[in-house]
Amino acid sequence: MQHAAYFYIRESLLTYRDMRNKQKLKSISVLIPLQEVSASISQLDFSLDGITTIVAEGKFWKRMLYVNGEETISVSEEIGDAYPKDPIITICGSTHTVSKITEELQHYAGLRM
Amino acid sequence: MPVYECNEHQFVENIRRLIETSQKFLVNRRISWHDDAKYGPAILPDEEFNRYAIICIRKSLRSTVFTKVPFIDDFHRRTYDKGENVHGSGNLMFPRMSIPYYKVEYSVNVWGATYFFTFDALFDPHIVIEKRQGKRLSGLVHVLKYNPPPDRLLTLKLPTKVMVFDVKNMVRVIDNSSYF
Numbered sequence: 001m002q003h004a005a006y007f008y009i010r011e012s013l014l015t016y017r018d019m020r021n022k023q024k025l026k027s028i029s030v031l032i033p034l035q036e037v038s039a040s041i042s043q044l045d046f047s048l049d050g051i052t053t054i055v056a057e058g059k060f061w062k063r064m065l066y067v068n069g070e071e072t073i074s075v076s077e078e079i080g081d082a083y084p085k086d087p088i089i090t091i092c093g094s095t096h097t098v099s100k101i102t103e104e105l106q107h108y109a110g111l112r113m
Numbered sequence: 114m115p116v117y118e119c120n121e122h123q124f125v126e127n128i129r130r131l132i133e134t135s136q137k138f139l140v141n142r143r144i145s146w147h148d149d150a151k152y153g154p155a156i157l158p159d160e161e162f163n164r165y166a167i168i169c170i171r172k173s174l175r176s177t178v179f180t181k182v183p184f185i186d187d188f189h190r191r192t193y194d195k196g197e198n199v200h201g202s203g204n205l206m207f208p209r210m211s212i213p214y215y216k217v218e219y220s221v222n223v224w225g226a227t228y229f230f231t232f233d234a235l236f237d238p239h240i241v242i243e244k245r246q247g248k249r250l251s252g253l254v255h256v257l258k259y260n261p262p263p264d265r266l267l268t269l270k271l272p273t274k275v276m277v278f279d280v281k282n283m284v285r286v287i288d289n290s291s292y293f
Binding site for chain 2: 023024025026027028029049050051052053054055056057060061062063065072074076079080088090092
């Protein structure tokens with residue numbers, strides 16, 4: 001019994017470590033409204049963890065962080081009357097998350113990666 | 114040694130490409146706190162300025178900002194009277210009411226070139242009414258506080274196999290490879 005428990009825990013740890021090591025990185029700059037992006041992210045059980053205001057490239061941006069366990073997605077959208085708005089989505093998560101988000105966003109025109 | 118500036122999208126995608134090529138690399142990160150009057154209320158977009166609307170008023174973006182009520186800036190330990198000019202339209206570079214911020218700098222060195230991405234994260238204004246006892250203001254007064262954004266919102270989440278080094282300062286590197 002002890003051996004079985006040991007191997008179970010060991011395998012679980014290895015699987016967890018593999019998952020962490022298999023984290024993928026992807027950034028998408030996309031001409032899609034923020035509402036659509038947020039909806040796609042929420043469908044994957046990500047929840048909003050925080051919002052902050054940043055200034056980059058001389059522009060003000062609202063940076064939102066979505067979290068689901070070890071996976072994170074940050075969405076930065078320019079604040080103000082800028083048009084067209086192209087939020088920057090940065091994903092650090094599993095291959096499944098990256099492909100799902102990419103698929104969802106590909107339903108809309110103007111995708112450039 | 115050439116230095117290239119990237120935006121978030123470009124920087125993250127460059128790192129992704131490096132990961133895919135199994136190239137060994139190191140990402141440097143520098144987070145420093147600043148309060149040098151770089152940002153004032155007049156230059157904030159309306160959405161951000163609205164967070165100060167209880168204590169400040171302005172006609173539009175880049176117009177002079179006046180105080181609406183007397184208040185205490187708890188962060189800078191300053192007291193403002195009603196109708197005071199806190200950021201003049203003719204003096205946008207030098208606001209009297211400074212918004213503190215974190216400067217976040219990421220850089221990666223590859224093949225003798227440096228690629229960097231930098232942004233400023235503004236402190237969150239938090240306005241409360243508190244009972245204060247002072248020379249100029251006493252009783253229930255508006256108090257402006259600033260909360261620094263949490264670390265998790267400042268940092269780029271990178272896969273665990275990417276090594277990120279926190280550094281105090283980025284000093285120019287002498288490229289010895291050019292001698293050979």
